Amino acid sequence: MGLPKRIRISDKFRFECTRCDLCCGTGPNVSITIYDAVRIAEKINVSIDDFLRFYVKVVIADMIPVMLLPGDMKGRCAFLGFSENGKTYCKIYEARPMKCRLFPIKIFKLSGEELEIDEECPGIGSGPEREVPKELVENYRKELKMHYEILHKLIIEDGLEPIEALRNALNIASYELGKEMRKGFYNAKS
Numbered sequence: 310m311g312l313p314k315r316i317r318i319s320d321k322f323r324f325e326c327t328r329c330d331l332c333c334g335t336g337p338n339v340s341i342t343i344y345d346a347v348r349i350a351e352k353i354n355v356s357i358d359d360f361l362r363f364y365v366k367v368v369i370a371d372m373i374p375v376m377l378l379p380g381d382m383k384g385r386c387a388f389l390g391f392s393e394n395g396k397t398y399c400k401i402y403e404a405r406p407m408k409c410r411l412f413p414i415k416i417f418k419l420s421g422e423e424l425e426i427d428e429e430c431p432g433i434g435s436g437p438e439r440e441v442p443k444e445l446v447e448n449y450r451k452e453l454k455m456h457y458e459i460l461h462k463l464i465i466e467d468g469l470e471p472i473e474a475l476r477n478a479l480n481i482a483s484y485e486l487g488k489e490m491r492k493g494f495y496n497a498k499s
């Protein structure tokens with residue numbers, strides 16, 4: 310595999326989704342932030358505790374809990390739906406994770422001009438010329454920073470074990486997001 314292609318936030322790129330399902334249907338599973346998790350739990354109408362128990366896979370890496378959307382044996386995302394006409398769709402589209410909203414653009418650092426573009430996506434290079442969705446990039450970076458800051462504080466400073474910290478962090482995110490949603494800040498943008 311070659312080095313990922315870099316793109317600047319001010320660049321334009323050609324992209325038209327071919328609906329090939331490579332991004333949703335072949336893994337690896339999408340990692341999500343506490344804010345993604347709260348939006349998804351709200352969308353599917355389950356409590357934070359039930360979401361943690363039944364709808365997400367949690368991996369602990371060096372004391373830090375990482376939430377992944379579960380997938381099937383073929384690596385298809387658990388939220389990928391199949392309609393009668395054979396087309397696929399995202400069952401949580403309005404609440405899909407920031408990573409999915411941004412794809413094929415990817416974030417590899419939390420500040421600066423540089424981003425990555427996933428060249429395995431067959432939609433790259435065709436279709437209309439587009440701008441990088443800057444506001445979405447900045448919102449995702451902001452949420453990622455808060456995600457790690459909150460978990461870091463709960464685990465390192467307060468001494469909670471990782472799953473307990475994650476549950477507390479989700480409750481904090483739920484409270485914060487409730488305030489922001491009322492202001493319209495976190496409406497889905499793609």
Ligand code: SF4
Nearest residue numbers: 326327330332430432
């Ligand atoms: S991999 Fe690219 S072209 Fe294929 S479904 Fe995903 S965004 Fe669309």
Ligand code: SF4
Nearest residue numbers: 333386388389399409
């Ligand atoms: S959440 Fe939706 S958009 Fe994201 S990988 Fe799953 S099916 Fe695809």
